[in-house]
Amino acid sequence: MQVRETAISGLIELIPRVFEDERGYFFESYNKVLFSSLGLPMDFVQDNQSFSVKGVLRGLHMQKEPFAQGKLVRVITGQVLDIAVDLRPDSPTFGQYETFLLDAKIANMAYIPEGFGHGFVALEDSVFSYKCTNVYNKASETGIIWNDPDLNIDWGINDPIVSDKDMELKTLRDVFPHVAV
Ligand SMILES: Cc1cn([C@H]2C[C@H](O)[C@@H](COP(=O)(O)OP(=O)(O)O[C@H]3O[C@@H](C)C(=O)[C@@H](O)[C@H]3O)O2)c(=O)[nH]c1=O
Numbered sequence: 001m002q003v004r005e006t007a008i009s010g011l012i013e014l015i016p017r018v019f020e021d022e023r024g025y026f027f028e029s030y031n032k033v034l035f036s037s038l039g040l041p042m043d044f045v046q047d048n049q050s051f052s053v054k055g056v057l058r059g060l061h062m063q064k065e066p067f068a069q070g071k072l073v074r075v076i077t078g079q080v081l082d083i084a085v086d087l088r089p090d091s092p093t094f095g096q097y098e099t100f101l102l103d104a105k106i107a108n109m110a111y112i113p114e115g116f117g118h119g120f121v122a123l124e125d126s127v128f129s130y131k132c133t134n135v136y137n138k139a140s141e142t143g144i145i146w147n148d149p150d151l152n153i154d155w156g157i158n159d160p161i162v163s164d165k166d167m168e169l170k171t172l173r174d175v176f177p178h179v180a181v
Contacts, residue, residue, distance in 0.1 A: 001034060006098045008086050010113040012040075013100055014072075018107050027107050030072065030131065040111055041070050044131035049076070052122035057160035059119015060085055060144045060169070067137035068114035071130045078126025079103045081156050085144065087176070088115035095172065095181045097153060117144050121155050145169040150181045 002015040016027040028034075032042045052058065060083065063069050073082060085097040100110045102120070104127075112118050120128065144151065146162060150172045172181060 001028070001031075003038060008084075008093045008096055008098055009091070010111075011084055011086070011098055011116065012111050014109045014111060016107050016109070029074065029107070029109070041133045044072065044133055046132040046135050047129070048132065049127060049129045051125070051127050052080075052120075053125050053161070054122050055157065055159075055161050057119065057121040057146055057155065057157075057162050058166065059083065059146055060117035060148075061119060062087060062115070062117050062142055063134065063137055063140040064142055065140075067134050067140035070114050070133035071112045071118060072109055073102065073112060073118070073120075073128070073130040074107065074109040075102045075104045076127040076129050077104045078122060078124040080120040080122050080126050080128060082110055082120040083118070083153055083155070084110065084112045085117040085151060085153075086115070087117045087144070089176065089179045091115070094176075094179055095150065097151060099154075119146060121157055121160055123157070142175065143169045144172050144175060148172050 004013040018025050018027045035042045080102050082100040082102045086093045148171050
């Protein structure tokens with residue numbers, strides 16, 4: 001497993017070794033011992049899977065304490081542009097974001113720590129899979145509107161398909177009025 005650090009502390013990309021032969025391929029998508037040796041959370045408690053047609057954008061989502069979630073994300077089929085925004089109020093990189101081009105053919109993953117807003121846009125019809133360090137809690141759901149003017153994220157596509165629920169998300173300044181952007 002190759003590990004690529006990003007400019008944001010705790011946010012990393014993981015690129016597993018993919019073994020290919022005449023039957024197809026094999027790779028380890030999660031290994032508790034390896035995660036422990038990398039200092040990453042080992043106790044994932046919920047696995048999720050979603051399918052998105054090309055052009056769907058989901059995000060930017062997070063859960064508030066005490067239900068904050070770390071997420072280990074990847075695609076099973078297709079390709080997405082994945083975005084993680086640092087929303088940890090005390091972080092020197094608050095408001096900064098990182099993009100990961102997650103591709104089923106490469107099998108790369110991102111580990112997104114607690115305290116990040118997360119979203120992705122499907123660049124192809126894509127099955128998205130992720131492990132979470134905390135369970136779903138509807139009352140704890142929050143997020144930032146995908147086209148927030150301060151974040152100014154380059155999603156790489158025009159007119160994404162966004163749910164009504166996500167279109168109601170607030171801006172960064174509304175959700176974090178006391179943190180300088
Ligand atoms: C996230 C989630 C949703 N649901 C339900 C609620 C709702 O009826 C339905 C669809 O939920 P959503 O529209 O919130 O699904 P979605 O927009 O795919 O939400 C996900 O987006 C990505 C970007 C993330 O980072 C995830 O943590 C999660 O927030 O599934 C659960 O039962 N458990 C869960 O863990």
